[in-house]
Amino acid sequence: MSRKLFxxxxxxxxxxxxxxxxxxxxxxxxxxxxxxxxxxxxxxxLLALDTRESGPWLAEALAAGLLSSDVEPHxxxxxxxxxxxxxxxxxxxxxxxxxxxxxNPYEDNGLxxxxxxxxxxxxxxxxxxxxxxxxxxxxxxxxxASLSAQDQFASRYLDFLASTFPYRLNGLRIVADCAxxxxxxxxxxLFSSLGAEVIAIANSPNGRNINDGVGALHTDHLRExxxxxxxxxxxxxxxxxxxxxxxxxxxxLVDGDAVLYLSALRLRAQGRLPGNRVVxxxxxxxxxxxxxxxxxxxxxxxxxxxxxxxxxxxRTGASLGGEQSGHVIFSxxxxxxxxxxxxxxxxxxxxxxxxxxxxxxxxxQPFPQILLNxxxxxxxxxxxxxxxxxxxxxxxxxxxxxxxVLVRYSGTEPLARVMVEGQDEDKVHHHGRLIAHALRQxxxxx
Numbered sequence: 001m002s003r004k005l006f007x008x009x010x011x012x013x014x015x016x017x018x019x020x021x022x023x024x025x026x027x028x029x030x031x032x033x034x035x036x037x038x039x040x041x042x043x044x045x046l047l048a049l050d051t052r053e054s055g056p057w058l059a060e061a062l063a064a065g066l067l068s069s070d071v072e073p074h075x076x077x078x079x080x081x082x083x084x085x086x087x088x089x090x091x092x093x094x095x096x097x098x099x100x101x102x103x104n105p106y107e108d109n110g111l112x113x114x115x116x117x118x119x120x121x122x123x124x125x126x127x128x129x130x131x132x133x134x135x136x137x138x139x140x141x142x143x144x145a146s147l148s149a150q151d152q153f154a155s156r157y158l159d160f161l162a163s164t165f166p167y168r169l170n171g172l173r174i175v176a177d178c179a180x181x182x183x184x185x186x187x188x189x190l191f192s193s194l195g196a197e198v199i200a201i202a203n204s205p206n207g208r209n210i211n212d213g214v215g216a217l218h219t220d221h222l223r224e225x226x227x228x229x230x231x232x233x234x235x236x237x238x239x240x241x242x243x244x245x246x247x248x249x250x251x252x253l254v255d256g257d258a259v260l261y262l263s264a265l266r267l268r269a270q271g272r273l274p275g276n277r278v279v280x281x282x283x284x285x286x287x288x289x290x291x292x293x294x295x296x297x298x299x300x301x302x303x304x305x306x307x308x309x310x311x312x313x314x315r316t317g318a319s320l321g322g323e324q325s326g327h328v329i330f331s332x333x334x335x336x337x338x339x340x341x342x343x344x345x346x347x348x349x350x351x352x353x354x355x356x357x358x359x360x361x362x363x364x365q366p367f368p369q370i371l372l373n374x375x376x377x378x379x380x381x382x383x384x385x386x387x388x389x390x391x392x393x394x395x396x397x398x399x400x401x402x403x404x405v406l407v408r409y410s411g412t413e414p415l416a417r418v419m420v421e422g423q424d425e426d427k428v429h430h431h432g433r434l435i436a437h438a439l440r441q442x443x444x445x446x
Contacts, residue, residue, distance in 0.1 A: 003126075003127065003130065004019075004130060004134065005019050005024070005130045005133060005134070006123075006126040006127070006129075006130055007411040007412050008303075008304065008305035008307070008308075008411025008412060009102065009110065009112060009120075009305060009306075009307070009411065009412055010098075010110050010111050010112035010113060010120070011024070011028070011110060011111045012101050012104070012108060012109070012110035012111075012412050012413075013108065013109075013110075014107055014108055015052070015054035015058070015107060015108060015109040016054065020054075020058075020108070020109050020110070020111075022057060022058070022061040022142055023061075023138040023140075023142070024133065025058045025061035025062045025065065025111065026061045026062070026064055026065040026068075026138050026139075026142050027065060027132075027133040027134075027136040027138050028062060028065060028097070028111055028113075028129075028133055029045075029061065029062040029063065029064065029065020029066040029067075029068070029069070029073075029097075030065035030066070030068045030069050030136055030138075031065075031069075031129055031132035031133045031136060032045060032065075032066065032069075032071075032095055032097070032113065032129065033045065033065060033066045033067075033068070033069025033070070033071035034069050034132065035094075035095070035129065035132075036066075036069075036071050036094035036095055037069060037070065037071060039094055039116075040094040040116075042092075043071045043072070043094040044071065044072045044073075044074055044092055044093050044094065045066050045071055045072075045073055045074070045093060045094060045095045045096065045097065046073075046074050046075075046076055046084065046087055046088050046091065046093045046095075046096040046097075046153075047059050047062055047063065047073055047074065047075050047076065047096070047097050047099065047147070048075075048076040048077065048078070048079035048081075048083065048084040048087075048096070048097075048098055048099065048153070049077070049078065049079075049098070049099035049100065050078070050080075050099070050100040050181050050182040050210065050239050050240045051078065051180060051181050051182065051184065051205035051207060051210050051239070052099075052100070052101070052106050052108075052109055052207060052208075052210055052239075053106065053207030053208060054106075054109045055099045055100075055109065056147075058099050058109060058111070059075065059099055059147055060144070060145050060146070060147060061142055061145075062097060062099070062111070063075070063145035063147055064142050064143050064144065064145040067143075067145055068139075068143070071094075073145070073147070074091075074093070074150075075147040075148060075149050075150070076149065076150065076153035076154070077149025077150070077151075077153075077154075078149070078154075078182060078184075078185065079098075079153055079154055079157070079182060079186075080157075080182040080183060080186060080240055080241035080242065080338070080339070080340065081098045081100060081102075081112060081182070081240040081241065081242040081336065081337075082157075082241070082242055082334055082336050082337065082338035082339075082340070082341065083153065083154065083157040083182075083186070083241075084096050084097075084098045084114065085098075085114050085118040085119075085334070085335055085336045086118060086157050086160060086334065086335075087153045087156065087157060088114050088115075088116060088118055089114075089116065089117060089118030089335065090156070090160075093116060094115070094116055095113060095114060095115050095116065096113075096114040097111055097112065097113050097114075098110075098111075098112040098114070098240065099111060100112065100182070100239060100240035101239065101412075102238055102239055102240050102242065102243075102412075103211055103215065103216060103217050103238040103239055103243070103325075104211065104239070104412070104413070105210070105211055105212065106207065106208045106209070106210050106211070106212070110412075113126070113129070114335075114336075117335065118334075118335035118336070119307075119310065119335050119336075120307045120310075120336065122311075154185075154186060157186075158186060158189060158190050158193070161190060161340055161341055161344060162190065162193060162194060164333055164341070164344060165194065165344045165347070165348060166348070167194075167347070167348065167351045168194060168195045169191060169194040169195045169196035169347065170195035170196075171195075172195075172196045172197065172232050172233065172347075173196070173197045173199065173229060173230070173231045173232050173233070174191050174196045174197070174198050174199070174231060174232065174233045174234070174235070175198075175199045175200075175201065175222060175225045175226050175229060175231045175233070175234040175235070175247070176188060176191065176198055176199070176200050176201070176203075176234075176235055176236075176237075177201050177202050177214055177215055177216075177219070177221060177222045177225075177234070177235070177236035177237065178200060178201070178202050178203040178215075178237055178241075179202055179210060179211050179214050179215025179216065179236065179237050179238055179239050179241075180202050180203065180204060180205040180206070180209040180210045180211070180212065180214060180215075180239075181205065181210045181211065181215065181237065181238065181239035181240060181241060182237075182239065182240050182241045183203075183237040183241040183339065183340065184200075184202075184203040184204070184205050185203075186241070186340065187200065187203075187235075187237065187241070187340060187343075188200045188203065190340055191343075199225060199229050199231065201214070201221060201222070201225055202214035202215060202221065210239045211238065211239050214236070215236050215237060215238050215239065216236045216237060216238040216243050216244065216245040216325070216326050216339075217238065218236075219236050219245055219247065219253060222234045222235075222236045222245075222247050223247050223251050223253070226247045226248075226249065226251065227251055230249075231249060232249055232356075233246070233247075233248075233249070233347070233350075233357060234246060234247035234248075235247075235339070235343050235346075237339040237340075238326070238339070241338075241339040241340060242306070242327060242336060242337040242338060242339060243256070243323075243325055243326030243327045243328075243337055243339050243342075244259075244326050244328075244339035244340075244342045244343055245325075245326045246258075246259070246343075246346060246357060248356065248357040248358045248361070249356060249357070249358065250358055252357075252358060252361075254346075254357060254361055255324055255325075255326060256284075256322050256323050256324045256325055256326040256327060256328055257280070257284050257285045257287070257288040257324045257364070257366060258288075258361045258364050258366075259322065259326070259328050259342060259345075259346060260278055260280060260284070260288060260320065260321075260322050260328065261288060261291055261292065261361065261363075261364040262346065262349050262360045262361055262364075263320055263328065263330070263345055263346070263349065264278050264292060264295070264297050264320055265295065265349075265360075266345070266348065266349040266352065267319060267320055268295075268297070269352075272319055272332060273297070273319060273320065274317050274318065274319055275298070275316065275317060275318065276296060276297045276298060277297065277298040277299070277300060277316060277318050278292060278297060278298070278299055278300070278318060278320050278321060279299075279300045279301075279302055279309050279312045279313045279316065279318045279320070279321030279322075280299055280300070280301055280302070280309070280321065280322060280323070280324070281301060281302050281303065281304045281305075281308070281309060281323050281324070282301050282302075282303065282304060282406055282408075283304055283323065283324050283325075283371075283406065283419055284299075284301070284323070284324050285324065285366040285367055285369055285421060286367045286403070286404055286421055287364065287365055287366035287367045288364065288366070291363060291364045291365070294363075300312055300316055300318070302321070304323070304408065304411065305411060306322070306323060306327040306329060306336060306337045309321040309322060309323065309327070309329060310329055310331075310335070310336070313329065313331055314331075318331070319331050319332055322337065323337070326339065326342070328342045328345075330342070330345055367403070367421045367422060367423060367428075368421065368422065368423070368424070368425035368428045368429075369419065369420070369421035369428065370418075370419070370420050370421075370428050370429055370432035371417065371418070371419050372417070372418040372432055372433070372435075372436040373410075373415045373416070373417055373418075374415065374416045374417075374418065374436050374439045374440050374444050375414060375415055375444060375445045376409075376414055376415065376416050376439075376443045376444055376445065377414075377443060377444070377445050378443055379409055379443075380442075380443055382407050382408075385438070385439070385442045385443070387438040387441065387442055388407065388435065388438045388439055388442055390438070391431070391434045391435040391437075391438040392405055392407065392435060394431070394434070395420060395431035395434070395435065398427060398431065399422045399427070402422055402423050402424075403420070403421055403422025403423065403424075403427075403428070404419075404420070404421050404422070405418075405419070405420045405421075405431065405435065406418075406419040406420075407419075407435060407439070416439050416443070416444075418432055418435050418436045418439065419432075420432040420435065
């Protein structure tokens with residue numbers, strides 16, 4: 001059965017338009033409620049959201065669906081995705097649903113489902129749930145459901161994060177770009193409680209400015225703030241704060257691949273890197289693989305999506321995995337990517353070695369890489385596009401084994417993504433543009 005609702009990160013789409021509308025949210029609540037009743041004698045489901053203006057009405061529709069299945073909804077209000085996952089695992093909850101479209105603009109929203117373990121649902125369970133959702137007859141109008149948020153969920157989650165960190169941050173100046181999203185209150189609160197001087201930017205959400213030119217995908221403001229304030233450190237989160245991208249005091253961008261490198265060395269020094277292996281995705285830079293190999297550390301690659309990284313980590317027993325985009329999973333502490341936890345782990349690596357962020361990442365030298373997005377009108381197998389295949393073959397022939405090319409479809413947006421990397425930057429950009437042009441001509445929106 002092919003997917004109609006669930007992508008690589010839950011259900012996602014334009015808010016108010018199927019499948020991201022109130023009837024689908026109600027149907028998800030009702031179907032999830034029936035599943036919860038089959039797995040728990042007294043089922044409860046926890047709901048949380050980021051700062052998008054569509055979040056409250058989606059939460060109400062979800063709650064109404066849960067109530068229709070005699071399942072009690074609890075509402076955490078504004079919380080990060082990893083915060084929702086942690087509270088679901090450590091509370092009396094059969095499941096949790098995070099209402100967020102992560103790094104997407106405010107017009108979009110999403111529904112991410114976790115079970116009591118704190119893990120996102122596996123593909124097979126999502127497909128079973130999807131079948132129930134599509135078969136459900138939704139009442140019209142949807143019965144009202146009122147929700148009242150409680151701060152205890154955020155407080156418990158922040159207390160847990162602080163408990164994983166053995167240092168004080170007194171004397172450290174941190175710039176935190178909160179993307180006008182779920183980290184807007186939590187990140188300054190966490191780092192300040194540990195003694196840091198926090199300069200928070202993009203922390204004034206209005207329902208429509210989430211990820212708008214700020215956050216993990218747009219780091220120019222972060223770099224400027226780090227340099228202007230002479231900060232020791234800068235971090236940018238995305239809308240639901242499950243990813244983090246860093247800026248060094250010299251303005252160097254430190255992405256998820258660099259974080260995987262420095263974290264692997266730190267965990268190995270602590271005796272907490274089982275099998276001397278790390279899990280990344282097919283998008284991670286070849287430079288990461290080579291840098292880890294020099295340290296005697298093996299890199300396994302998984303499909304794009306932090307749930308697939310986690311599945312590979314569980315299969316191999318790895319304690320560290322992540323994505324170049326900034327999703328990093330520390331399985332000793334969490335079941336999903338967590339930007340706040342990742343920040344603490346990076347700070348731990350810095351303070352334990354008395355090194356700056358520049359110093360602990362200097363041995364990691366990524367290959368030149370280009371990432372291009374092509375907006376598409378339809379999805380056809382890449383193998384069925386002759387001109388695209390010719391462009392890919394020409395790139396691989398030119399690189400002669402000293403580079404990589406990857407073309408894939410986004411699991412969350414109507415995009416084809418082109419990644420080209422190699423030792424010669426001019427060749428990388430040349431072939432990236434040719435492949436993207438071939439895609440645009442074949443299936444792109446002109």
